[in-house]
Structures are given as C-alpha cells and as structure tokens.
Amino acid sequence: xxxxxxxxxxxxxxxxxxxxxxxxxxxxxxxxxxxxxxxxxxxxxxxxxxxxxxxxxxxxxxxxxxxxxxxxxxxxxxxxxxxxxxxxxxxxxxxxxxxxxxxxxxxxxxxxxxxxxxxxxxxxxxxxxxxxxxxxxxxxxxxxxxxxxxxxxxxxxxxxxxxxxxxxxxxxxxxxxxxxxxxxxxxxxxxxxxxxxxxxxxxxxxxxxxxxxxxxxxxxxxxxxxxxxxxxxxxxxxxxxxxxxxxxxxxxxxxxxxxxxxxxxxxxx
Numbered sequence: 004x005x006x007x008x009x010x011x012x013x014x015x016x017x018x019x020x021x022x023x024x025x026x027x028x029x030x031x032x033x034x035x036x037x038x039x040x041x042x043x044x045x046x047x048x049x050x051x052x053x054x055x056x057x058x059x060x061x062x063x064x065x066x067x068x069x070x071x072x073x074x075x076x077x078x079x080x081x082x083x084x085x086x087x088x089x090x091x092x093x094x095x096x097x098x099x100x101x102x103x104x105x106x107x108x109x110x111x112x113x114x115x116x117x118x119x120x121x122x123x124x125x126x127x128x129x130x131x132x133x134x135x136x137x138x139x140x141x142x143x144x145x146x147x148x149x150x151x152x153x154x155x156x157x158x159x160x161x162x163x164x165x166x167x168x169x170x171x172x173x174x175x176x177x178x179x180x181x182x183x184x185x186x187x188x189x190x191x192x193x194x195x196x197x198x199x200x201x202x203x204x205x206x207x208x209x210x211x212x213x214x215x216x217x218x219x220x221x222x223x224x225x226x227x228x229x230x231x232x233x234x235x236x237x238x239x240x241x242x243x244x245x246x247x248x249x250x251x252x253x254x255x256x257x258x259x260x261x262x263x264x265x266x267x268x269x270x271x272x
Contacts, residue, residue, distance in 0.1 A: 244259045
C-alpha cells in the first residue's frame with residue numbers, strides 16, 4: 004500500500020499554532036509515504052513565512068516531500084520583486100516549481116500553474132506539462148500509477164468558486180487523460196472536493212480529483228474547517244479520507260470515497 008498525505012493552502016503567516024501541532028501529531032500516527040503540499044504555502048511570500056513553512060514541512064516524517072507554488076507564493080505588494088524575481092523565496096526554500104518524482108512504479112508530476120502577471124487565476128503550461136508527463140509515464144511504464152499536483156483546480160464544489168477553476172480545464176483534462184493520469188491533487192479554494200471526472204469531461208480515460216481544503220490557516224470558510232486528504236492506494240483501488248479539525252482536539256474523518264479502476268478509467272463507488 005502507498006499512503007499519501009495531501010495538504011494545501013497552509014498560508015504560513017496566518018497559521019493557527021494549535022492546528023499545526025494537531026496535524027504534525029496526526030501525521031506521526033498515520034505514517035504516510037508521501038506528503039504533497041498543493042500550493043499557497045505562504046500568505047504573502049515573505050522570507051519569514053517560507054522559513055516557517057519549511058520548518059513545518061521538515062517536521063512531517065514522510066520519506067517524500069513534494070510541493071508546488073500557489074498564487075500566494077508570489078509577492079503581491081512587493082511589485083519590484085514580483086517583476087524581477089517573483090519565485091526567489093519559493094525556490095530558496097522549496098526548490099523547483101516543476102518536477103517529477105518517481106520510484107519506478109509510481110510518479111508524481113508537480114506543475115506550476117501560477118504567473119506573475121495574474122493574481123489568482125491558474126493556467127497549465129501545456130507544453131512543459133506534456134514533457135514532464137511523457138518523462139514520468141516512460142519511467143513507470145503503462146501500468147504505473149501517475150499523479151499530478153497543481154494548485155488551481157479542475158473543478159470546485161461551490162458555484163462562487165467557478166472563476167477560480169484553471170483557465171484551460173478541458174485541454175488540461177485531455178492532456179492528463181492522454182497520459183493515463185490517475186489522481187490530480189489541487190487546492191486553492193479552501194473547500195475540499197473528492198470526485199472522479201466522469202460528469203465533468205468527455206475523456207477516453209477518467210481520473211480522480213483530490214481537492215484539499217486549507218490545512219492549518221485561519222483563512223477557513225463556512226462549513227469548511229481546516230482539513231487534509233489522506234489517500235490510500237492498495238490492490239488497484241484508491242480510498243480518499245477527508246480529515247477535518249475539531250476545535251481544541253484532533254483531525255477526524257468526515258468523509259471517505261472509494262474509487263476503482265475500470266476500462267474507462269477511475270470511478271467512484
């Protein structure tokens with residue numbers, strides 16, 4: 004079994020210390036193999052915020068740590084830095100904005116959908132994404148499990164969040180389907196969403212969407228407390244459990260979805 008801890012939108016600079024400690028404690032109990040942080044690591048892309056986020060990240064004991072930048076990881080008010088070197092602190096603390104991790108049987112492709120000239124909207128850079136997906140699929144073979152992490156989502160639960168969907172969702176979904184992507188990890192809207200793509204897109208092969216809420220920030224939304232998704236991959240099936248924070252306590256399971264693989268791709272039970 005492979006276990007993935009999917010967190011997002013930590014927004015360090017607005018973190019709640021009690022929630023941070025609860026998540027570190029929960030991670031030690033759950034013992035994931037991989038942790039994925041799908042963007043908005045910080046609130047204002049300040050060096051001190053990235054340092055705090057990195058310190059938190061190193062407390063997570065998973066053997067593999069992966070992250071992608073979100074729109075908040077570019078400076079908003081420091082116009083000069085945003086123009087000249089917008090990703091300098093992200094790169095210093097978290098490394099490459101796009102990369103492939105793989106172990107021969109599964110791969111995670113990390114994609115950067117941000118742009119210094121846009122405030123919140125994300126767009127998949129299709130050409131570079133194609134190259135990374137090709138490399139990953141070649142490394143793990145036709146039957147290996149292929150995942151993608153990207154900050155902005157392909158779908159949202161709340162109608163008000165529709166403008167925050169990726170700018171090119173159809174083209175992105177078709178690209179992912181072509182390379183037989185299995186799971187896409189995203190965040191951005193602070194409202195979790197776990198589903199397959201059957202009712203979203205017409206695709207030759209469908210995949211799973213794991214949309215995470217905000218893990219440790221005080222910037223929660225109504226009916227969406229701090230949360231994370233725990234993904235278990237075992238015997239050809241995928242189970243995703245949404246864990247939500249109980250004030251003054253721990254994270255507990257609020258929702259669980261089970262997916263199986265068929266000829267048309269992944270489908271939720």
